[in-house]
Amino acid sequence: MLAKLHQVTKSFGEGETAVRVLDGVDLEVAEGARLAISGESGSGKSTLLHLLGLLDVPDAGRVEIDGEDLTEAGDARRAHVRRSKVGLVFQQFNLVPSLTVAANLALQARLADRYDADWTQRLAERLGLSPLMDRYPEQLSGGQQQRVAIGRALSAKPALLLADEPTGNLDEETSESVSDLLIELAGETGAALVVVTHSRRLADRMETRLTLSRGVLS
Amino acid sequence: MIWRVLLTLAAHWRRHAGQFATLFVGLALAVGLWTSVQAINAEARASYDAASAALGGAGAQRYEAVDGMPIPVAVYAALRRAGWAASPVVEGELEAGGAVYTLTGIDPLTAPGSAMGAGGDGEGALALAFITAPGVLLAAPETVEALQGEPRLPPVEASAQVEPGAVLTDIATAQRLLGLEGEVSAILIDPSRQGLRPLDAVAPQLAQAGGEGDVARLTNSFHLNLTAFGFLSFAVGLFIVYAAIGLAFEQRRASLRTLRALGAPLWSLIAAFVLEAVVLALAAGLAGVLLGYGVASALLPDVAATLRGLYGADVGGGLTVRPGWIVSGLAIAVIGALAATAQSVRRAAAMGLLASARPRAWARASTRRLGLQAVGGLAFIFAGLAAPELGDGIVAGFMLLGGLLLGAALLLPPALALVLAGLQRAVSGAAADWFLADTRQQLPSLSLALMALMLALAANLGVGTMVGSFRATFTGWLDQRLAAEVYVTARDEAQARELRAFLETEADAMLPIWETRRELLGAPGEIYGVADHATYRDNWPLLTAQNGAWDAVAAGEGVMVNEQLWRREDLRLGQAFPVPGGPELSIVAVYSDYGNPRGQILIGIDRLTELYPDVSRLRYAVRTEDPDTLMEAVRARFDLPRGGLVDQQSVKRFSLSVFERTFAVTGALNVLTLGVAAFAMFASLTTLASMRLPQLAPVWALGMTRKTLARLELARAAALAALTFLAALPAGLALAWALLAVVNVEAFGWRLPLHLFPLDWLRLFALALAAAVLAALLPARRLSSRPPRAFLAVFAQER
Numbered sequence A: 001m002l003a004k005l006h007q008v009t010k011s012f013g014e015g016e017t018a019v020r021v022l023d024g025v026d027l028e029v030a031e032g033a034r035l036a037i038s039g040e041s042g043s044g045k046s047t048l049l050h051l052l053g054l055l056d057v058p059d060a061g062r063v064e065i066d067g068e069d070l071t072e073a074g075d076a077r078r079a080h081v082r083r084s085k086v087g088l089v090f091q092q093f094n095l096v097p098s099l100t101v102a103a104n105l106a107l108q109a110r111l112a113d114r115y116d117a118d119w120t121q122r123l124a125e126r127l128g129l130s131p132l133m134d135r136y137p138e139q140l141s142g143g144q145q146q147r148v149a150i151g152r153a154l155s156a157k158p159a160l161l162l163a164d165e166p167t168g169n170l171d172e173e174t175s176e177s178v179s180d181l182l183i184e185l186a187g188e189t190g191a192a193l194v195v196v197t198h199s200r201r202l203a204d205r206m207e208t209r210l211t212l213s214r215g216v217l218s
Numbered sequence B: 001m002i003w004r005v006l007l008t009l010a011a012h013w014r015r016h017a018g019q020f021a022t023l024f025v026g027l028a029l030a031v032g033l034w035t036s037v038q039a040i041n042a043e044a045r046a047s048y049d050a051a052s053a054a055l056g057g058a059g060a061q062r063y064e065a066v067d068g069m070p071i072p073v074a075v076y077a078a079l080r081r082a083g084w085a086a087s088p089v090v091e092g093e094l095e096a097g098g099a100v101y102t103l104t105g106i107d108p109l110t111a112p113g114s115a116m117g118a119g120g121d122g123e124g125a126l127a128l129a130f131i132t133a134p135g136v137l138l139a140a141p142e143t144v145e146a147l148q149g150e151p152r153l154p155p156v157e158a159s160a161q162v163e164p165g166a167v168l169t170d171i172a173t174a175q176r177l178l179g180l181e182g183e184v185s186a187i188l189i190d191p192s193r194q195g196l197r198p199l200d201a202v203a204p205q206l207a208q209a210g211g212e213g214d215v216a217r218l219t220n221s222f223h224l225n226l227t228a229f230g231f232l233s234f235a236v237g238l239f240i241v242y243a244a245i246g247l248a249f250e251q252r253r254a255s256l257r258t259l260r261a262l263g264a265p266l267w268s269l270i271a272a273f274v275l276e277a278v279v280l281a282l283a284a285g286l287a288g289v290l291l292g293y294g295v296a297s298a299l300l301p302d303v304a305a306t307l308r309g310l311y312g313a314d315v316g317g318g319l320t321v322r323p324g325w326i327v328s329g330l331a332i333a334v335i336g337a338l339a340a341t342a343q344s345v346r347r348a349a350a351m352g353l354l355a356s357a358r359p360r361a362w363a364r365a366s367t368r369r370l371g372l373q374a375v376g377g378l379a380f381i382f383a384g385l386a387a388p389e390l391g392d393g394i395v396a397g398f399m400l401l402g403g404l405l406l407g408a409a410l411l412l413p414p415a416l417a418l419v420l421a422g423l424q425r426a427v428s429g430a431a432a433d434w435f436l437a438d439t440r441q442q443l444p445s446l447s448l449a450l451m452a453l454m455l456a457l458a459a460n461l462g463v464g465t466m467v468g469s470f471r472a473t474f475t476g477w478l479d480q481r482l483a484a485e486v487y488v489t490a491r492d493e494a495q496a497r498e499l500r501a502f503l504e505t506e507a508d509a510m511l512p513i514w515e516t517r518r519e520l521l522g523a524p525g526e527i528y529g530v531a532d533h534a535t536y537r538d539n540w541p542l543l544t545a546q547n548g549a550w551d552a553v554a555a556g557e558g559v560m561v562n563e564q565l566w567r568r569e570d571l572r573l574g575q576a577f578p579v580p581g582g583p584e585l586s587i588v589a590v591y592s593d594y595g596n597p598r599g600q601i602l603i604g605i606d607r608l609t610e611l612y613p614d615v616s617r618l619r620y621a622v623r624t625e626d627p628d629t630l631m632e633a634v635r636a637r638f639d640l641p642r643g644g645l646v647d648q649q650s651v652k653r654f655s656l657s658v659f660e661r662t663f664a665v666t667g668a669l670n671v672l673t674l675g676v677a678a679f680a681m682f683a684s685l686t687t688l689a690s691m692r693l694p695q696l697a698p699v700w701a702l703g704m705t706r707k708t709l710a711r712l713e714l715a716r717a718a719a720l721a722a723l724t725f726l727a728a729l730p731a732g733l734a735l736a737w738a739l740l741a742v743v744n745v746e747a748f749g750w751r752l753p754l755h756l757f758p759l760d761w762l763r764l765f766a767l768a769l770a771a772a773v774l775a776a777l778l779p780a781r782r783l784s785s786r787p788p789r790a791f792l793a794v795f796a797q798e799r
Helices: A045-052 A075-085 A101-111 A117-126 A140-154 A172-189 A200-204 B002-015 B017-055 B073-082 B124-131 B141-147 B170-179 B211-251 B253-261 B266-311 B323-350 B367-390 B394-426 B430-481 B492-504 B534-539 B547-552 B564-567 B607-609 B627-637 B648-689 B693-701 B706-747 B759-785 B787-797
Strands: A004-011 A020-030 A035-038 A060-067 A086-089 A159-166 A193-197 A208-213 B061-065 B084-098 B097-108 B136-137 B157-158 B165-170 B185-191 B207-208 B486-489 B510-512 B514-522 B523-530 B542-545 B558-562 B576-578 B584-591 B599-604 B619-623 B643-646
Touching: A004 A045, A004 B002, A020 A045, A020 B097, A035 A045, A035 A159, A035 A200, A045 A159, A045 A193, A075 A086, A075 B266, A086 A140, A086 A193, A101 A117, A101 A140, A101 B002, A117 A140, A117 A172, A140 A172, A140 B253, A159 A172, A172 A193, A172 A200, A193 B136, A193 B394, B002 B017, B002 B211, B002 B253, B002 B266, B017 B211, B017 B266, B017 B648, B073 B084, B073 B185, B084 B170, B084 B584, B097 B170, B136 B141, B136 B787, B141 B157, B141 B165, B141 B759, B170 B564, B207 B514, B211 B253, B211 B323, B253 B266, B253 B759, B266 B323, B266 B547, B266 B648, B367 B394, B394 B430, B430 B534, B430 B648, B430 B693, B430 B759, B492 B619, B492 B627, B514 B599, B514 B607, B523 B607, B547 B558, B547 B584, B547 B599, B558 B564, B564 B599, B599 B607, B627 B643, B648 B706, B648 B759, B693 B706, B693 B787, B706 B759
Parallel strands: A035 A193, A035 A208, A086 A159, A159 A193, B097 B165, B136 B157, B523 B599, B558 B584
Antiparallel strands: A004 A020, A004 A060, B061 B185, B061 B207, B084 B097, B084 B185, B136 B165, B486 B619, B486 B643, B510 B619, B514 B523, B542 B584, B558 B599, B576 B584
């Protein structure tokens, strides 16, 4: 199994105001899987994705990637797994504003020491970014920025691609093209894709659709 | 990994070149000012050491005549005959090519230690030329050229071991050039020799001089003064660096989060931050060291003149590159940059991986934080005030200054926040309300620059008030002390007798200036005899006196002490003072004696000649209605020694020129510090401008034009500068008080009255406003010309 959450619990706040957003969640992501997670706002979808991407730690339960239990791992180990095996796409794009498109695209691969110029160039072509390589993020539209973010997430050829509301900031037409690219490229690289989304259209294109409600995945 | 992270973080500077330039220049300025002071101090200390090494080898002490006059060669001969290891020294000023050099003549055959070592190789032909006619002058390479071509001088050779501005030669050559045949200025003696006839018996007219160590001790306060200024400049510069690095961190906050999300471990981010700071510090530090070299080279001649005028210490006018101050400059740059980075690193470490990446105003102050800052400020002020109570010396004085300045700077942001909150409550218009609220919101981001401005303004006010007070007091004091119109010094006793006879008919009065140098209460001091004359009764600058003080002195029953001695020994009026070799006399008055590092007493002239019958009777102050005619007559009739006839105006001019040069350095550092502070303001405003759009866009959308917004930015800068000046005023006056009442007393032994100069305040106020408006001009212009699309982008969240 590529990634696994076992009886994961996560709460925010303390005492009487504490809210348990995940309550003993189990999730398994196989290699090359296509998985959509939906749910109401505040239901804990992003939290679940953050735990899966090793951005956060659970209060209880276990997080495994490639069979390795990383629940108690230190920052350096978690960072290593993140940069070499996980690709992340955010709703707000989160590009580095001071780097060009080309540098943003190659950033994660370079951090992971897995930079492949040919692959990056192919990614840029597939994403329609070739004419924009010398531009800076602030000079791009939202759709273009999200395509850079997708390219960056795939530059190190991760086994697991996590996307948190990847079309949440985009118009319908752009959402469609970004969704296409995300699914196609994940398929071409063989990466498992987990998407947290409100979009029914995007969710419907996944093999598995799960809903998170009151801390429980169903 | 670190390299990649560093490149990603450093890419920020490529997109914000102006901000990088600000950071670089700020650090370079800070290091430059610090280094210049270190270079000047190092040069001066090296000069003292060189002089000390040339004139006093191991064990040798310097002895001078107790009356301060030249010593007959016979005294030296008597010492040698008695078996003492002694070596004569002749010193004087050598004029050549319009400049004045310090000429020192030594006897290379008897000079202890490394005296001949100053002559370079000191062997063979050069050594022979040194001691045989016509002799040879040794001078620093930069001095040689100026001396060559003077027909009256012997050949000049370059020696790297002679300080610039100094000239070393054989004693016979020096005597000939200075007109001191048969006399020497001092004798170096090793007093530790046992079994010889005591020095007191062989040469009773000699006393051990303070020596070069004394010069170093006396000048320490001056160097400490400079070092304090160096620190102040560095602190102001550090504010720039701290603000710039802090703001840069805020701007890179989102990138940090992204980098971590992409798998860059925390340690790599911290290492990259530290590496960036070190590289930047070394590069800017190097530029700062070069800048410091330039500033020090420009200031050194004034410093040399100051040290010569105030303390008689000789410092060359040329600056030598020394590893000490280069390393010190680079080290302080690295330490400063790391200190400024520490806060960013701490926040990077504490920043959660999922923390909001939205840029926020840096160091948004909470009420609690401002409260803590106010408590810290008060603590600094109280600690500073307590320092002179807990410790002695000039260090305690400077701790007082530091406490006052830092405390006032820390109190500034809370005070401004309070004033702005009060104003906001008082105004009613929506625009004014927004303007004040927006200013309050910006305050935390600007507070460091404002604190730097306040430090510079307070230092300017304090030092300006101190110098002004000193000048006002000093000119008044000179008028009192130099009441006589002409001062004459005879060549010998016979000439003095002739002078007295001549001036008895030609002048209104002839007042002896007879003195002897003795130990006063355990330290080198001076005893002057004073005639009973209206000149003294009417003019002498008494600080405090008993009734009938002059009568008591004239009767030989009272003694007047100078302020330095009075404060140093904690003397009281009416207290018995042990006059060396005489009875205890009652202290009847205290007089101010600016510029004299030694303790001094005045006794009646009859008492002086009774106690010290051998006192030199060559100098006189002459009262006359027509000084020019009198001087002409004296010049025509008497062959007085060089400098033996001086008019009052010349002495005053010289004294005032020494004074002005003394404070020229302080004035220059003052202006430079203010310049650095203005730069800090500019740096903060330009950096902040790039983060202000989200706050300004809604107001623009509500109907305020870009031009109005730009004008309000200028008004805000001016208003904050004005408020900062108002806060700096009491701080500056407190600083002036501390300088006059504590630091001067510790450094020089005298206290000066505080004078106020409101016109200077107004000038500085205008300067502060102008600096603030100039600093805000560029960001305001950029704002007024920003396209509407930039404002709209804020709403579209496309930024």
